[in-house]
Amino acid sequence: xxxxxxxxxxxxxxxxxxxxxxxxxxxxxxxxxxxxxxxxxxxxxxxxxxxxxxxxxxxxxxxxxxxxxxxxxxxxxxxxxxxxxxxxxxxxxxxxxxxxxxxxxxxxxxxxxxxxxxxxxxxxxxxxxxxxxxxxxxxxxxxxxxxxxxxxxxxxxxxxxxxxxxxxxxxxxxxxxxxxxxxx
Amino acid sequence: xxxxxxxxxxxxxxxxxxxxxxxxxxxxxxxxxxxxxxxxxxxxxxxxxxxxxxxxxxxxxxxxxxxxxxxxxxxxxxxxxxxxxxxxxxxxxxxxxxxxxxxxxxxxxxxxxxxxxxxxxxxxxxxxxxxxxxxxxxxxxxxxxxxxxxxxxxxxxxxxxxxxxxxxxxxxxxxxxxxx
Numbered sequence: 541x542x543x544x545x546x547x548x549x550x551x552x553x554x555x556x557x558x559x560x561x562x563x564x565x566x567x568x569x570x571x572x573x574x575x576x577x578x579x580x581x582x583x584x585x586x587x588x589x590x591x592x593x594x595x596x597x598x599x600x601x602x603x604x605x606x607x608x609x610x611x612x613x614x615x616x617x618x619x620x621x622x623x624x625x626x627x628x629x630x631x632x633x634x635x636x637x638x639x640x641x642x643x644x645x646x647x648x649x650x651x652x653x654x655x656x657x658x659x660x661x662x663x664x665x666x667x668x669x670x671x672x673x674x675x676x677x678x679x680x681x682x683x684x685x686x687x688x689x690x691x692x693x694x695x696x697x698x699x700x701x702x703x704x705x706x707x708x709x710x711x712x713x714x715x716x717x718x719x720x721x722x723x724x
Numbered sequence: 725x726x727x728x729x730x731x732x733x734x735x736x737x738x739x740x741x742x743x744x745x746x747x748x749x750x751x752x753x754x755x756x757x758x759x760x761x762x763x764x765x766x767x768x769x770x771x772x773x774x775x776x777x778x779x780x781x782x783x784x785x786x787x788x789x790x791x792x793x794x795x796x797x798x799x800x801x802x803x804x805x806x807x808x809x810x811x812x813x814x815x816x817x818x819x820x821x822x823x824x825x826x827x828x829x830x831x832x833x834x835x836x837x838x839x840x841x842x843x844x845x846x847x848x849x850x851x852x853x854x855x856x857x858x859x860x861x862x863x864x865x866x867x868x869x870x871x872x873x874x875x876x877x878x879x880x881x882x883x884x885x886x887x888x889x890x891x892x893x894x895x896x897x898x899x900x901x902x903x904x
Contacts, residue, residue: 577804577807578884579885579887579890582760582761582891583761583890653760653763654763659763660762
């Protein structure tokens with residue numbers, strides 16, 4: 541069996557850190573959105589923004605890193621349409637991980653509430669207060685997030701299919717311990 | 725005729741010595757800045773009645789009585805506006821107005837003054853004082869100042885909201901009055 545070409549440790553670390561952040565930020569956003577105004581809501585709103593800013597910083601780091609490093613190639617057995625689909629989903633995921641925090645930041649500005657990272661670092665307001673624009677950005681933020689949810693679900697479904705249906709070791713590229721355990 | 729000319733020479737001085745007392749509501753504002761999770765959030769009281777009488781030549785004699793219609797608050801969103809009119813905050817149904825009545829004014833030098841007085845909000849009265857500056861321009865006098873209040877002194881934001889790690893106790897009030 542051909543040796544699996546795994547991602548580098550840096551790529552793996554960035555990927556899973558981002559996954560963790562998204563899996564916390566997203567539900568916090570959903571929960572706080574449905575809450576009535578309360579101190580807990582204001583706390584969650586702030587945590588959500590801080591997490592979002594962290595995602596934004598991390599995606600910039602990832603994009604810079606990715607631009608300078610070619611990822612390990614996919615297995616030769618993977619058909620062309622799947623390669624194209626995977627590439628497309630990855631590009632869209634990067635785009636959304638950039639656009640979603642940005643839309644949140646712009647929304648905050650338009651709603652007249654500055655984002656203060658971790659409660660200490662004020663980010664500049666990129667837009668002046670404008671209620672109509674704030675509501676439009678809020679709607680955009682939601683649509684982008686629903687798109688992200690669908691794409692992440694496809695991303696995970698594809699990874700699981702490779703692991704449990706195709707048994708082709710694709711998932712081990714991002715989880716190297718799977719390779720070691722399967723080669724025993 | 726000679727007397728008229730002689731009189732008119734004194735007009736500017738007379739005008740200067742006259743009290744300013746007509747507050748121009750449309751050019752005046754009362755803004756507040758609260759801190760939520762350490763984020764400064766600006767709000768405004770859109771309606772208030774201000775009776776100010778001030779002579780820039782002797783500001784120590786100035787008097788001010790300001791009544792704010794609390795229901796005219798704009799705290800940034802419809803949800804926030806509904807919340808802050810409620811019982812935990814201003815309870816505007818029970819206490820529709822906040823009032824400031826001046827007691828004295830002190831000159832601090834270099835064009836700065838300090839007004840002392842009593843602030844009544846939500847049935848509670850406290851002594852407050854605020855620095856302010858004066859600027860005369862085109863027959864109008866601008867009065868600008870800012871001071872801080874502790875919201876919990878007045879029971880504003882009680883219950884769950886009394887947690888000052890979310891909404892800070894200190895609230896800054898910034899005022900700008902144009903008086904003719």
